[in-house]
Amino acid sequence: MTSTGSGDDAVAPAAGATRAHPRKAATIYDIAQLAGVDPSTVSRALSKPGRINAITAQKIQEAARSLNYRVNPAARALPTGRTRTIGLIVSDITNPVFFDIVRGAEQEAANQNYTLVLAESRESNDTELLTAHRLLPSVDGLILATSRLDSEQIQELADEKPVVVLNRVVDGVESVVADVDAGVGQAVEHLAGLGHRRVGYLPGPERSWVSGRRGEAIARQCAQRDIEVTMLPAARPMMEGGRQSAGDVLAAGVTALFTYNDLQAIGLLLELTATGTRVPDGLSIIGFDDIFGADFTTPPLTTVAAPHAETAASAARSILARLDGEERPASGAHLRTELVVRGSTGPA
Amino acid sequence: MTSTGSGDDAVAPAAGATRAHPRKAATIYDIAQLAGVDPSTVSRALSKPGRINAITAQKIQEAARSLNYRVNPAARALPTGRTRTIGLIVSDITNPVFFDIVRGAEQEAANQNYTLVLAESRESNDTELLTAHRLLPSVDGLILATSRLDSEQIQELADEKPVVVLNRVVDGVESVVADVDAGVGQAVEHLAGLGHRRVGYLPGPERSWVSGRRGEAIARQCAQRDIEVTMLPAARPMMEGGRQSAGDVLAAGVTALFTYNDLQAIGLLLELTATGTRVPDGLSIIGFDDIFGADFTTPPLTTVAAPHAETAASAARSILARLDGEERPASGAHLRTELVVRGSTGPA
DNA sequence: TTGTAAGCGTTATCAG
DNA sequence: CTGATAACGCTTACAA
Numbered sequence: 001m002t003s004t005g006s007g008d009d010a011v012a013p014a015a016g017a018t019r020a021h022p023r024k025a026a027t028i029y030d031i032a033q034l035a036g037v038d039p040s041t042v043s044r045a046l047s048k049p050g051r052i053n054a055i056t057a058q059k060i061q062e063a064a065r066s067l068n069y070r071v072n073p074a075a076r077a078l079p080t081g082r083t084r085t086i087g088l089i090v091s092d093i094t095n096p097v098f099f100d101i102v103r104g105a106e107q108e109a110a111n112q113n114y115t116l117v118l119a120e121s122r123e124s125n126d127t128e129l130l131t132a133h134r135l136l137p138s139v140d141g142l143i144l145a146t147s148r149l150d151s152e153q154i155q156e157l158a159d160e161k162p163v164v165v166l167n168r169v170v171d172g173v174e175s176v177v178a179d180v181d182a183g184v185g186q187a188v189e190h191l192a193g194l195g196h197r198r199v200g201y202l203p204g205p206e207r208s209w210v211s212g213r214r215g216e217a218i219a220r221q222c223a224q225r226d227i228e229v230t231m232l233p234a235a236r237p238m239m240e241g242g243r244q245s246a247g248d249v250l251a252a253g254v255t256a257l258f259t260y261n262d263l264q265a266i267g268l269l270l271e272l273t274a275t276g277t278r279v280p281d282g283l284s285i286i287g288f289d290d291i292f293g294a295d296f297t298t299p300p301l302t303t304v305a306a307p308h309a310e311t312a313a314s315a316a317r318s319i320l321a322r323l324d325g326e327e328r329p330a331s332g333a334h335l336r337t338e339l340v341v342r343g344s345t346g347p348a
Numbered sequence: 349m350t351s352t353g354s355g356d357d358a359v360a361p362a363a364g365a366t367r368a369h370p371r372k373a374a375t376i377y378d379i380a381q382l383a384g385v386d387p388s389t390v391s392r393a394l395s396k397p398g399r400i401n402a403i404t405a406q407k408i409q410e411a412a413r414s415l416n417y418r419v420n421p422a423a424r425a426l427p428t429g430r431t432r433t434i435g436l437i438v439s440d441i442t443n444p445v446f447f448d449i450v451r452g453a454e455q456e457a458a459n460q461n462y463t464l465v466l467a468e469s470r471e472s473n474d475t476e477l478l479t480a481h482r483l484l485p486s487v488d489g490l491i492l493a494t495s496r497l498d499s500e501q502i503q504e505l506a507d508e509k510p511v512v513v514l515n516r517v518v519d520g521v522e523s524v525v526a527d528v529d530a531g532v533g534q535a536v537e538h539l540a541g542l543g544h545r546r547v548g549y550l551p552g553p554e555r556s557w558v559s560g561r562r563g564e565a566i567a568r569q570c571a572q573r574d575i576e577v578t579m580l581p582a583a584r585p586m587m588e589g590g591r592q593s594a595g596d597v598l599a600a601g602v603t604a605l606f607t608y609n610d611l612q613a614i615g616l617l618l619e620l621t622a623t624g625t626r627v628p629d630g631l632s633i634i635g636f637d638d639i640f641g642a643d644f645t646t647p648p649l650t651t652v653a654a655p656h657a658e659t660a661a662s663a664a665r666s667i668l669a670r671l672d673g674e675e676r677p678a679s680g681a682h683l684r685t686e687l688v689v690r691g692s693t694g695p696a
Numbered sequence: 697t698t699g700t701a702a703g704c705g706t707t708a709t710c711a712g
Numbered sequence: 713c714t715g716a717t718a719a720c721g722c723t724t725a726c727a728a
Binding site: 025070071072073074075077078083085093094096099100102103106107110113115116117118119120131133134135136137138160266270292293296297298 | 373418419420421422423425426431433441442444447448450451454455458461463464465466467468479481482483484485486508614618640641644645646
């Protein structure tokens, strides 16, 4: 047992000197020499199996194995122009929605032996643009998860490499969008059934395309059922934003409220509960995304869930397909949103 | 408004054909030509400013800008052997602990103009090893966040490139470890003060080094205060694991329980509450990590918090420092754990 | 300070 | 099927 009792040092050089990294990696030249063939033959044997004599291929494989050979991705990228890497930019790593998005993209990439490069824009369009440009030269394609960029900026990026935007439509740029109306329809129906006639919407960032779509869908669905909807002042898409909007919400005189996302919903729920408004008795709340934690608030949150992992996976797939020269985006399954009814909604 | 009503397609080729990506990127040769200098001069001007005539530097900058030049990272990596990339492998992207870890690493990397490559091992040592080997050639260093690998496997990785393991000690390999005892000491003290004499520990994966350390720390601290501690059968480090252990926990006859992590704690809490055991009256629960959500369970979770973001940032810093040729790891601040008292602990 | 030239590890083209 | 050989875009002694 290496336990050192209390008072560990934060950074441990560890027992025994930290190792050096001298032994430079084997190259196809080393293999060629060992196998008695030309380096170019090694290259072929390794990258396009089948197009080579079985027996020499064998020898090469063995040599490679014995030398513990690994291709040098940078070297491969130079002549091919392909890095076997795709980039993903999210606005806030700390937001649980991105679990599923990151996982979906990472899995799909890993499946096809691609590697996922992740960056965070921290809800700022400036850093998003910077980051995108920093990433672009080193990836084969880029996924923009919740872009706050202008359409033109995105189009420019898309001019350089395959770009897919998630849950946003940008002219001329491919996108994967889950159908909001399905879930919102169910939600409004649900509220109507509970007798609500005045509902509100707490929007997220102005630059958020989804926030707009969600607002529209709500307005549309409510209009169809003759329900009055009032739009509140925008709030930051975090728990804090929800908390801070509690006053606005109460002042709005609605009996049910949609928030832009679950984070806001949870923040609001907490604030309301803390200040004596009961949910759902005093106010019904519906969030969006069904994030981690939405099921264990008190009461648990009713929310419009979206297939985030599948959305991201689909985006990754689409990029990889395009890299493989396919024209038509591999139009994936229908991505639908869906209401998850829990405890935060009740009779008006 | 582009809204299409309901029935959106999942993958939209988008209005107007998806763009092509022909225009090949400008190189230093293009700049050289435009600026009337040699490419090598351009290279210097761009990579080591100062070592060049101010006026030619100026010309080169302008040419670069006008051509919208971006360095080709692969091309740069080839002669230098440096990719300006660091890898991070986590066991489960979906576990909120990793928010902070990912963010800490990503921010520190981005600060120094490095890029973070992320991969998930899904709690499997096989895929972890595979992933590590897949990543290694394309990164300058690797951070293993919660490795399930054997020490020897990690040491082999560390022989090739700078590797830092988080919250684990491996001989000869650098690591960043938060001091568990501090927080556990506070926690046991807290329980003792509440009159608990029999506490339990629900461990995580067998291969998890932290799980072992946490168990030891608990045992040690309890021994000092003459508190009896019983070790339960291990459970998976997820909410599900906590849920499934509810029976074991109740059977153990303890009045307070530490779980390996907050995920388990939350799962257990939910299960217990659902089946009629009240927390903390029937059982006090303490988790580890203070993840997202720990503050809004009912009751909110008492937990031992660790500075995850700082831990990861420190790891990244250490790798970057080593890449810059510094010998001594930049021994960061003391990383201490700390008890956060909330509602899941009460009198015995 | 700047130019020359070699080299980084692969792939790709072209003969043989 | 395999071997030369020229890229790929950038860095880096070494010279000038």
